[in-house]
């Protein structure tokens with residue numbers, strides 16, 4: 001499998017200038033190649049492809065000193081990059097999507113140059129050697145895997161002006177050697193970053209809010225500045241730096257969280273993200289989408305590396321069913337607790353959704369239930385205390401406290417809102433209708449069956 005390892009470079013002043021120059025030449029080559037394609041099409045209706053442009057390189061380098069100065073194969077990589085953006089453009093046209101033509105890159109928009117490793121760049125004695133630039137100090141904060149074979153090195157400048165090198169390496173595929181035999185369903189949310197079917201909830205980190213507030217403050221200050229002033233420029237730099245730092249923190253959090261999960265579970269079921277649907281709903285969700293995507297990407301490659309796997313399941317209505325009995329429990333977004341009127345199962349909303357995801361993924365319901373139903377026994381509802389939380393009785397009410405957090409507490413009533421029904425004539429919400437969705441071969445008797453009101457369903461943690 002292919003992995004990326006990123007290291008920070010510490011060029012000296014002279015090297016920094018040379019790096020800037022390299023980037024600038026590549027940017028101009030990119031733009032010139034784009035112009036050629038445009039003009040050829042506009043004037044002669046000729047499509048110029050990568051190979052046509054690559055074939056001209058040798059001639060160009062004879063009279064263009066800049067093009068001759070930079071590494072030959074790295075120019076090819078830049079031209080391939082242009083080809084890639086055209087490929088995407090044509091693909092989107094074909095698919096009937098909104099297709100933007102590849103654009104010219106401004107100074108701030110061209111940030112990386114790719115090298116074939118060993119050609120014009122090499123990692124020698126803990127330093128990064130580059131053709132025409134020399135040997136640059138590199139901070140190796142972690143080792144490359146022993147079996148790694150470096151394929152590509154991408155030189156990168158971030159928004160603040162720091163330089164990095166990203167090694168794209170290939171390691172042999174690990175066979176499924178995982179000793180873990182546990183599955184988990186994961187529900188991504190905004191209130192909590194993620195909820196697991198085991199009952200744990202991962203808090204949405206607090207720095208996120210703080211970062212938002214600071215960004216708003218900086219942007220407000222900048223809006224009050226005179227355009228083009230020194231102060232305006234300085235604030236722009238600060239805002240860029242702030243964005244960079246926030247992205248770093250988020251990435252760090254995603255790495256750590258996904259790593260923990262991938263090392264703990266062998267099979268992880270997640271929701272298939274619906275991009276179009278998300279974009280149409282809340283704005284905050286589309287913001288979160290970017291973060292989830294990064295997280296899920298990390299989760300899948302880390303799981304693969306550990307010999308496990310990540311599977312996506314249909315995300316529709318995961319929060320509207322009961323993971324214990326499969327009954328439909330409709331709740332609006334403001335209802336944060338799943339409280340099943342059919343079987344009395346109580347769990348935080350997102351945990352219940354994660355459990356439904358786990359069921360959908362593994363294509364079964366709770367094995368204990370399957371067993372008892374096959375014996376023709378419709379046992380009384382059995383509430384379960386969710387791990388990482390505690391239930392405490394307060395008269396008719398119950399305090400649901402998430403111990404993992406300690407500061408959120410919600411008081412909920414356990415008295416069911418819907419009157420329990422008889423199994424002979426199941427109403428729309430009867431569990432039986434929905435059991436096939438959860439993948440159970442035989443629909444069991446409705447666990448919601450009870451002539452007595454479902455209440456006092458709490459068992460206390462021993």
Ligand SMILES: [Zn+2]
Nearest residue numbers: 322325340343
């Ligand atoms: Zn239920």
